Amino acid sequence: MPRVLSGIQPSGDVHLGNLLGALQNWVADQHSHESFHPIVDLHAVTAPQDPGELRAATLRLAQMLMAAGLDPEVCVLFVQSHVGEHTQLAWVLECTTGFGELRRMHQFKDKSADVDFVSAGLFTYPVLQAADILLYDTDVVPVGDDQRQHVELTRDIAQRFNARYGEVLAVPAHRIPPAGARVMDLQEPTRKMSKSAGEAPGTIGLLEGPEAVRRKIRRAVTDSEAEVRFDRDAKPGVSNLLEILGAATGRTPQEVAAAYDRYGPLKNDCAEAVVELLAPIRRRFDELCADPAETQRALAAGAKTAGDVAAATMARVREAMGFLPRG
């Protein structure tokens, strides 16, 4: 089976955009791929984190991912910092990455723009991501367009490493998930629904209750026309609702558009579809929270499986680079 790997940061809550854009694909992929999903807590600390909150957010994210359908018996779900090889490989890869290459990363430019402390870790973040991917001989990295540059850098690093030291690292492919929905903010439908929106009226959290879901969708921005049509440029708000309802019910937005001629019924059905989609996830999440030890056992098992693969890769890397064995 081909191996896929995709990581997710324990910062902010998972929202409907994550679910329909990525997570649903991961859940489907786990049966046809060997799937690795690290919760990337080491990436999270490139910006300051409150320790208690980081710990709680990490466990909570694991519970949300499991509630959404990632099955730790089927895929490898683990916490990045539980597998020490991530930082070990990241260091040696930093030594095969050009300073100029990192300076060109869009995400670094964006994230360092409006903060008063820019850590060196934020700068080398893409190399840690490359280590995440390369430790597991990953074939495909199913991430969105915003991560394309990081995956391309990962390929460059792997190729350069192999040119220097022999065929040690597998070169991964980037894959834009086929049917992953692009869910936009309900109030500002020209920007992506974003994390950590909390009470934000434009974001629907994975664990949001039926009343909040209905209210937010009822108040979603549309436009002053009355025509239901999928057109992201001219009708971003309506198109977003079509996209959400389509993704929640396994249809294309165009198919959904053909079934409506007024905004009211479209909003109603969109809200009900989302309520129905989230209900079992909330139920499962509550069960998992009642017994946190179950999730912690699952994460420990995931770290064991991941750790065995990572240790083998790191042994190859050390040997190839000429580090003296401990003996």
Ligand code: TRP
């Ligand atoms: N950088 C990714 C993001 O911002 C998260 C991430 C970390 C990741 N390691 C990864 C994604 C490895 C894919 C593969 O979303």
